[in-house]
Amino acid sequence: MAKITINGKEFDVDAGKNLVDAAEENGIEIPHYCYHPGLSIAGQCRMCVVEQEGNPKLQIACNMRCSEGLKVRTDTEKVQEAVKWNLEFHLINHPIDCPICDQAGECGLQDYYMKYGKYQSEMREEKVLKEKAVDLGEKIVLDKERCILCGRCVRFTQEISKTAALGIYNRGDRSVIGTVNDEPMTDNYQVNTVDICPVGALTSKDFRFEQRVWFLDEVESICGGCSKGCNIFVHHKSGKHIYRLKPRYNSQVNEHWMCDIGRDTYKNSNYDRRLTQARLGGIEMPTAEAIQIWAADLKTLVAMEQTDEIGIWLSPELTNEELESVFKLFAKEWGISKFFSENVSAIVAQDEAIDGLLYRKDHYPNSAGFLQATKTYKIKLDSTDSLVDQLDKTKIRHLIIFGPEADRAKTDNSRIANALTHQTFSVLVTAQLSVAESFPQALGIPSLSHLEKSGSLTNHAGLTQEMKGGLKMFREALSTQDILAKLEEEYRKPLDSDRKLEARL
C-alpha cells in the first residue's frame, strides 16, 4: 500500500498502480484517450496531464505509478487550461459528424468536450480531409477523418491479438490509421478495436446504423459461445431486440476482451430466430395446452410402468440449475434412467484454446458443469449413437430433447430426427426456430434463450459464474424450470377420464 495525495485528499492505494486507475477508483476522473488498462502505455494523447508537486512541468498521469508520498493536483488552472487546449488540438481535424456517427452517445470526444471543452474554436485553417467509410473486412468500417490517432487499436493488434494488422501511416496532420494496402482484417478479435476506440473511427459493421446507443439498456450475462465463459454486457432496446454484446471486465476470465464469434451469438436470441409458440405438427397452440399433451403421454407410460421407454437427450449448454431441476424431476422423482447426450467427456478432454487467446474448441458453455451434475445425481449418460440405435428398435416411445441452441449439435440433431418414427412421441424444449423446424414431428415448447437465462455456468477451468438474467424478449417463452414445474403440476392432476369416473361415482 502507498499513501498518495490527489487534490489535497489522501488515499491509500496499491503501490505501483497506474495513477489514472487509482484516481478513477477513488472517484476522481482524469481524462484520457490513449491509455487503456489492458494495453501498454503510449502517452500520445496528453489528455491526462496532472501537476506533480516538486515538478515544474505538467506530467502525464498514465505514465505515473503510485508510490508513497506522491502528490498530484488535477484541479489547478494550469491543468485545466492544458486539458482544454489539448482537446482543442484533437478536434482540429475531426469532422464532427456526430449525427451519422455510431459512436455518438458513448464517444470520448463528446463526453470530454461537454466537461472540459473550449467552446469557441480558434482554428481558422480548413480541416484536412481524409477517407471516410473505409471497408476493413467483414466486421469493421474505418473512418480516417474521425480518428484522433490515440493508437489504442494499433497497440491492441500488436499486443493482444498479435496480428499487427493496423498501423499509423503518413506523417503530421495527414497521419491515418490503416492496414497495409487497405487489406481486410481477418482475425477473430478485431471487433475489440471498435470497443476500445474512444471515438467513432472504428465502428462495427454489424451494429452500423442499427440503433443509437442512448436507446440501449444493458444487462450483465455470460457468453454462451464456448467453454471460456467470457463476461459480457447484453445491449438491448427495452427488452424487445438485442443489438450487440460487449465484453465486461473480469480479471480471471476474459479481462477486457471478447471474440467475434461470441459477439454474433446474440442473433440467436432475437425474435426472428426464436420458437415463439408451442407447436405440434405445424399447428401452433398455447404452451399450457402443449404441456397438457406432454403430461398425458408421460402419465400413461408411467402408469403402465414403462419408464424405461422414456428417453431424455440433453445439451451441455443448460445451466447448472436447469440440469438440477431436470435430474430431480425425471431421475429422482419418476425414476427415468435413460439419459443421452453428445460425448461430453470426449469434448471436454479435447478442449483447448484454438488461437491461444479466448475462443475454445468446446462450443458448449457448461460442459464441465454438465459432467459435475451427472456425477452428483449418479446419472449414466449414453451417447447419441445408442439413442439412434434404440429408436430404430423402437425401445424408446417417449423422447424429450432439451435445448440445442443454434447449429451446435446439428449432425446429432439430424440423426435423431431421421431416426424418429411415428411410434415415438417426442418433445423438444428449445428457444430456436431452426431446431424446432429440424424436428417437424416433435412437440415444440419455447424456452428461454441463453442470454435471457438466469443461472450459473461452469467454465473449462471449473469457475462457476452467475448469470443474472433480467431480460425477456416475449411472454410465451418460459424458463426450463417453469416448464418442468408446470409439467409436474399437470402430471399430478387426475386424467379427464378419471375425473369423469369420479363424477359418476
Next chain:
Amino acid sequence: MKLLDSLTRRFYFVTALKGLVMTGRHFIFNLVGITKRHTIQYPEQRRKYSNRFMGIHVLTKKPNNEIACTACMLCATNCPAECIHIVAAESPNPKVEKYPAVYEIDLMRCVFCGFCEEACPVDAIRMGRDYEYAELSERNFVVGIEYLMSRPALKGRNVSIYHETDKVVKSDFQVSDFKKAS
C-alpha cells in the same frame, strides 16, 4: 303593481315568452347577419392561422431532390409522444453515408409540439401548415417519407433553408382578430 307581480308569478308563460323572444331575436339577427357570427362556413371559408402554426410535418429536400434527413434520430429521441420511427441505412448515394430507409410519423400519436423541428441538426424536419387529414382507417395515419416529403399540399415548394431562403408568407392575421374570434 302587486297584482302584476302576482300575475307574472302565476302565469309563467310570460317568462317563457320572454325567452322565446330572446331566442327568436338571435335567430333572426344571425340569419340576416346583423351580429358577427363566431362560426364560419368551413370548407368554403377558412380561418387564417399564424405563420407559427404547427401542422403536419414536412421532410425537407436537398437541391438535388434527395432527402435532407441524415437519420440521426434526435427527433425520435426528443419526441415526447414517441411517434417517430426511423430505420437508418447506408445511402445509395456514395457521397452520403446515412439516410433514413424508413421515416414514419404516427399522426394519431403526434401532439404537434414541434420538438422534432427544434432537435433537428440539419433542418430536415419542419412543422408544416396543413391540418386537414382524414382517413377511414387508423393505420393510414402512419405516414411515410413519400407523404412527408412530397405530398400534393406542399405544391412542390419544399427545399431546405440552408440552400434557398424561403419566401416569408405574410399572413393578414392579427392578434385583434384572434381576440374577437374567441
